Structure formats: C-alpha cells, structure tokens
Amino acid sequence: MQEAEDTGRALFSGIAGGYDAQNRVMTLGLDVWWRRRALRTLGRCIGDGQCARVLDIASGTADFAIAAARMFPDVQTTGVDVTPEMLEIGRCKVERSGLSERIVLETGDAEKLDFADGSFDCALCAFGFRNFPHRARALEEARRVLKPGGHLLVLEFFRIESRLLAAFTSVWLRFTSALAARGAKSEYDYLRTSIDRMVPAEAFIDEAKSAGFKCVASAFYAPACRCLCFRVSSP
Numbered sequence: 001m002q003e004a005e006d007t008g009r010a011l012f013s014g015i016a017g018g019y020d021a022q023n024r025v026m027t028l029g030l031d032v033w034w035r036r037r038a039l040r041t042l043g044r045c046i047g048d049g050q051c052a053r054v055l056d057i058a059s060g061t062a063d064f065a066i067a068a069a070r071m072f073p074d075v076q077t078t079g080v081d082v083t084p085e086m087l088e089i090g091r092c093k094v095e096r097s098g099l100s101e102r103i104v105l106e107t108g109d110a111e112k113l114d115f116a117d118g119s120f121d122c123a124l125c126a127f128g129f130r131n132f133p134h135r136a137r138a139l140e141e142a143r144r145v146l147k148p149g150g151h152l153l154v155l156e157f158f159r160i161e162s163r164l165l166a167a168f169t170s171v172w173l174r175f176t177s178a179l180a181a182r183g184a185k186s187e188y189d190y191l192r193t194s195i196d197r198m199v200p201a202e203a204f205i206d207e208a209k210s211a212g213f214k215c216v217a218s219a220f221y222a223p224a225c226r227c228l229c230f231r232v233s234s235p
C-alpha cells in the first residue's frame, strides 16, 4: 500500500507539465465538459442556498476551480493539493484567466485539511478520491470543513462491475494512454490500476453516508466516470 501511495504522489509531480494535454487526449476533451456539467448539477442541488466559499480538493492544475469561478461569479475558491508542481501550473492558469482575486491555491492534504470546521459552503473533488490512500479520512475531512447543509461534488472514475464495460474501458485506456503518454507507460499504468483499486460508485456512496453525507444527485457520464453530489446530512 505504501508503495502505491508513493507512486501516486511521485506520478503527479512527474507528469504535471503534460497533465492537461494528456487529460484532453485520453478523454477526447470530454473532461472539460464533464467538469462544467457536474458544476451545473451542483448549482441545481444548491438551489437558492449559499455558495460563497468553495474548497477544491486535489485541485491539481486548477481546472475545476477555474470552471467553478466562471460558472458562479460571486464564489471565492481555495484549491488544495499535495503536489506543488501541479499547483504551480494551476497558478499560471489562474493568473492567465484573470481570476487571481477569486482563486487561491495552497499545498494541502485532503486527509488532513488545514481549515477550521464549517469553513466552506461547497467542496469539489474531480478525479481525486481514487488517489487518496485513506478515502474515509478524506470524506470525514470534507464533511468537517463544510457548513451544515453544505455540498460535496465528486467527479470520479469508479471501478466498473460490468465485465463488458470494464473490458471496453481497459482497452480504451490502454490505447489512449499510449497515445497521450508517448511512451511513459508506467505512469499511465497507474491510472488503470487506480481505477481497478477504486470502489464502485455505490460503495463510495455508502462510504460517504458513513461520513455524514446524503447523496442528492448521481449521473453517469461514461463507463467508469460518474458525477455524485452530496449534502451534509448530520451535524
């Protein structure tokens, strides 16, 4: 397990420079649309509720934080990630987008967030939970830093139980990762194995329930890719 944790962290510092381009190739650009679509779902779940302070967990190169700032013009977002190289690229993008006043990126661990209880109205996490060594801790932390009634939006590749869809996804990832990584095979092997190690979406919903969340929206975007929106269900 320790080896998998180290590989995960080292991986993102190694691929930070090519991460966005590789993402676009591997998903045929759909990841951009998935983030926007997920944020629209969050907007519907919030309704007339409060969404002034947002936390983007495992913010990486800040795509979700930037998309959120564009979709919700009054929101202030803090992005946290354990990989400084990913955040550095994120900071350049935030500056280029003219959003430096509304997005702050900080080094931080999803399993030990450096924020007081109830600091945020919403938390986002795109393609992060699969990489956390202890998901339950990260869920509890997300729950702790959210206000009562706050929302957690998760966009993730979950393990697929249908053998046919799993085989299709495996072939797809093998093909597109070879294209995207241009030979950096071991790095993209990590993506395939991290999806295999992830729980199916229904099991994740149960884990979130144990951490004090209620699932209020669920959408299927592609084999393996699901959007889940949770509301804090208990004090």
Ligand SMILES: C[S@@+](CC[C@H](N)C(=O)[O-])C[C@H]1O[C@@H](n2cnc3c(N)ncnc32)[C@H](O)[C@@H]1O
Pocket: 008, 009, 012, 057, 058, 059, 060, 061, 062, 063, 064, 080, 081, 082, 083, 086, 108, 109, 110, 111, 125, 126, 127, 128, 131, 132, 133
């Ligand atoms: C697949 S990337 C997702 C980045 C971004 N959210 C996106 O939508 O593209 C996963 C990110 O999780 C980060 N990460 C891994 N473990 C973490 C942890 N314990 N706490 C915070 N970030 C973590 C990695 O550094 C990496 O930037």
